[in-house]
Amino acid sequence: MNFLVCISRTPDTTSKITFEADSRKLKEDGLVFILNPYDEWYALVKAIELKEKFGGQVDVIHVGNSNAEVVMRKALAIGADAAFRIDIEPDSSWEVAKYISDFAKTKAYDLILLGKETIDHNGSETGAMVAEFMDLPYISYCNKLDIDGTKATIAREIEGGTETSEVNLPFVLSAAKGLAEQRIPNMKGIMDAKKKPLDIIAVDKLGSDLELVRFELPPVKSGVKMLAVDDMDALIKILHEEAKVI
Amino acid sequence: MVLVYIEIHQGEIKKSGLEAICFAAQIAKLKSSPLTALVLSNSDSLAGLGNYGVQNVLVANQNIDGSDSQNLCALISQVAEKNQANYIVLSNSSIGKSVAGRLAVRLNRPLVSGVNTILEEGGKLIFRKSVYSGKASAYYTSKNDKAIIALSPNSISPSKSGDSNATVSSVEIAVQPSKIKLLDRNLVKGKIPLAEADTVVSAGRGMKEPGNWGMIEELADLIGASTACSRPVADIGWRPHHEHVGQTGIAIKPNLYIAIGISGAIQHLAGVNSSRKIIVINKDPEAPFFKAADYGICGDLFEVVPKLNEAIRKFKSSNS
Numbered sequence: 377m378n379f380l381v382c383i384s385r386t387p388d389t390t391s392k393i394t395f396e397a398d399s400r401k402l403k404e405d406g407l408v409f410i411l412n413p414y415d416e417w418y419a420l421v422k423a424i425e426l427k428e429k430f431g432g433q434v435d436v437i438h439v440g441n442s443n444a445e446v447v448m449r450k451a452l453a454i455g456a457d458a459a460f461r462i463d464i465e466p467d468s469s470w471e472v473a474k475y476i477s478d479f480a481k482t483k484a485y486d487l488i489l490l491g492k493e494t495i496d497h498n499g500s501e502t503g504a505m506v507a508e509f510m511d512l513p514y515i516s517y518c519n520k521l522d523i524d525g526t527k528a529t530i531a532r533e534i535e536g537g538t539e540t541s542e543v544n545l546p547f548v549l550s551a552a553k554g555l556a557e558q559r560i561p562n563m564k565g566i567m568d569a570k571k572k573p574l575d576i577i578a579v580d581k582l583g584s585d586l587e588l589v590r591f592e593l594p595p596v597k598s599g600v601k602m603l604a605v606d607d608m609d610a611l612i613k614i615l616h617e618e619a620k621v622i
Numbered sequence: 623m624v625l626v627y628i629e630i631h632q633g634e635i636k637k638s639g640l641e642a643i644c645f646a647a648q649i650a651k652l653k654s655s656p657l658t659a660l661v662l663s664n665s666d667s668l669a670g671l672g673n674y675g676v677q678n679v680l681v682a683n684q685n686i687d688g689s690d691s692q693n694l695c696a697l698i699s700q701v702a703e704k705n706q707a708n709y710i711v712l713s714n715s716s717i718g719k720s721v722a723g724r725l726a727v728r729l730n731r732p733l734v735s736g737v738n739t740i741l742e743e744g745g746k747l748i749f750r751k752s753v754y755s756g757k758a759s760a761y762y763t764s765k766n767d768k769a770i771i772a773l774s775p776n777s778i779s780p781s782k783s784g785d786s787n788a789t790v791s792s793v794e795i796a797v798q799p800s801k802i803k804l805l806d807r808n809l810v811k812g813k814i815p816l817a818e819a820d821t822v823v824s825a826g827r828g829m830k831e832p833g834n835w836g837m838i839e840e841l842a843d844l845i846g847a848s849t850a851c852s853r854p855v856a857d858i859g860w861r862p863h864h865e866h867v868g869q870t871g872i873a874i875k876p877n878l879y880i881a882i883g884i885s886g887a888i889q890h891l892a893g894v895n896s897s898r899k900i901i902v903i904n905k906d907p908e909a910p911f912f913k914a915a916d917y918g919i920c921g922d923l924f925e926v927v928p929k930l931n932e933a934i935r936k937f938k939s940s941n942s
Contacts, residue, residue, distance in 0.1 A: 387754070389755070389869060389888055389889055389892060390888050391754075393754045393757040393758050395758070413869075413870075414870075468732065469723070469733070470726055470727065470732070470733065473723070473727065495754075495755055495869065495892070496753065496754055497753050497760075498736060498752070498753060498754075498755060498873075499735050499736065500719045500735065501719075501722065501723045501726070501733055501735050502723065503723065504691060504719065504720050504721065504722065504723025504724045505723040505724070505726060505727050505733075507691070507692075507723075507724065508695065508723065508724035508727035508728055509727055513690075513691075513692060513801045513802050514691050514692070514720060514724070515802070516716060516719060516720045517716060529805070532716075533716070533864070534689070534716045534717075534807075534809075535715055535716060535815035535816075535817055535818065536809050536810050536813060536814075536815030536816070536864070537807065537808045537809035537810055537815075537864070538807075538808050538864075539689060539804065539806070539807045539808070540804075540805040540806040540807075541689070541802050541803060541804045541805055542802070542803040542805055543801060543802045543803070544801065547801075552870075553863075553870045553871070554863070584732065585731060585732045585764055585765045585766045585768075586732035586733070586734070586762055586764065586765075586769075587762065587763050587764070587765050588760060588761070588762055589743075589748055589761040589762060589763055590760075590761050591753070591758050591759070591760050591761075592758065592759045592760075592761065593757075593758055593759075594756075594757070594758065594759065597914070597916070600902070600912050600913065600914075600915045600916065600917065600918045601916065601917050601918070602912075602917075602918045602919070602920065603917055603918065603919050604919075605919055605920065605921035605925075605926060606929070608929055608930060608932075608933035609933075611901075611917075611919070611930055611933070612933050612934065612937050614899075614901070614917060615845060615878075615934070616937065618899060619821070619877060619878040619899055621820075621821050621845040621846060621847070621878055622844070622845055622934055622937060622938060
């Protein structure tokens with residue numbers, strides 16, 4: 377069984393976000409970049425678990441420049457077999473999805489996995505786009521997956537509840553908490569990762585009709601107003617007049 | 623024209639659906655263009671959408687389940703093409719997220735998801751969304767004045783803009799048999815889904831044990847809030863997983879978020895820092911949550927919360 381895991385590189389959750397002078401690009405100096413947690417903890421580890429069970433190959437793919445090779449090596453250290461980097465800086469998730477699906481069409485994957493969203497753009501867009509480019513079913517926010525032959529049973533989170541469904545391979549899924557448990561790469565994994573293939577694929581820039589106008593930092597909070605511990609009148613006033621909940 | 627897809631749940635238009643309509647009405651107004659709403663099932667309230675700026679409501683009379691994004695995409699894209707819809711608006715719900723990306727590919731136009739505001743600059747429509755887990759905003763526009771917009775829940779307050787009925791008609795679209803077989807759908811009854819809640823009361827490890835949640839539920843009942851929790855208490859099983867808000871759980875943006883006994887780790891803040899007002903109750907003056915709060919009470923929650931509940935009850939009885 378062959379798996380493709382789409383991985384993204386994002387600033388660490390604790391990063392202080394600032395932008396370049398033109399307000400159109402993230403200032404990367406001093407930031408720590410990580411493998412997007414949902415791609416790593418849930419999508420990648422689930423693919424590795426399935427490979428361990430059924431045999432086959434786990435490929436990871438990333439669309440972006442060579443800065444991402446550190447996190448791609450980490451994916452290999454965790455247990456992916458081969459990595460592919462589409463060597464272009466994308467401007468939209470549409471482009472990312474187009475490059476990934478063009479690549480995936482040249483292979484025969486049984487399952488394409490990615491995290492439920494990246495922690496930078498929080499878009500949750502790419503999975504549905506890859507599925508559409510490849511004319512495959514798409515199941516988002518999966519927190520449980522069992523495969524039996526060519527049939528998959530999936531549980532997923534929806535607003536205010538859960539849903540269980542059945543779909544035949546191949547399909548695209550986005551991974552949420554619960555699908556797998558994070559794996560820390562061990563020394564052998566890290567050593568092996570250095571010998572695993574990391575192929576670079578040259579492509580032409582596609583462009584996109586989406587235009588980023590600017591980024592903006594939110595107004596600085598005026599600071600917390602501390603209330604005395606027994607001042608219920610002040611709290612009631614806030615709940616009644618400001619929040620209007622009573 | 624502008625097309626808005628709205629979700630119907632048990633015969634009722636979802637709150638997020640009404641928000642999507644009002645947002646789409648803003649686009650329609652700026653573009654001086656008519657607004658059409660598309661739904662999967664009939665509801666008594668459809669004609670009344672005229673009051674919110676909708677001229678036509680199309681009811682798809684095929685048996686399509688919203689969670690099958692392939693068929694939903696086929697439906698929305700065919701309606702959009704037939705009616706030359708430049709802007710398509712939907713809610714950034716689990717259904718909306720699954721279909722929005724497909725529509726962007728099928729109709730070859732940009733997608734802006736998680737949008738919370740629209741503005742007009744130099745004749746262009748600009749859409750704002752929250753990025754970096756609420757630490758920044760990004761503004762996008764479409765170069766060809768066509769786009770798919772997925773609206774973040776709780777971004778706007780729906781209000782009536784007129785007093786007229788929309789025409790309701792059915793639409794017939796050919797779709798393939800679904801490739802996804804739904805086995806079971808389990809919805810928590812009688813509660814507003816957290817992502818759509820206006821008011822949220824949330825508690826964490828400071829509660830000491832699961833048996834102490836009575837006062838949190840009481841507070842939530844008193845102010846009409848949904849209950850939520852931090853990751854650790856969901857992980858150890860004190861509270862159900864669907865209540866977990868934060869980076870790996872649900873991201874919320876209520877008007878009011880009350881955090882009780884939660885220290886405010888950055889991963890928690892990432893899921894709640896878009897809340898309009900935050901009140902934090904914590905006995906640790908160094909709790910990082912205070913820095914992200916509008917109001918803070920540094921005290922023992924086992925004293926503060928019962929006292930607050932009592933004060934709310936008193937307030938309510940003297941104002942009823």
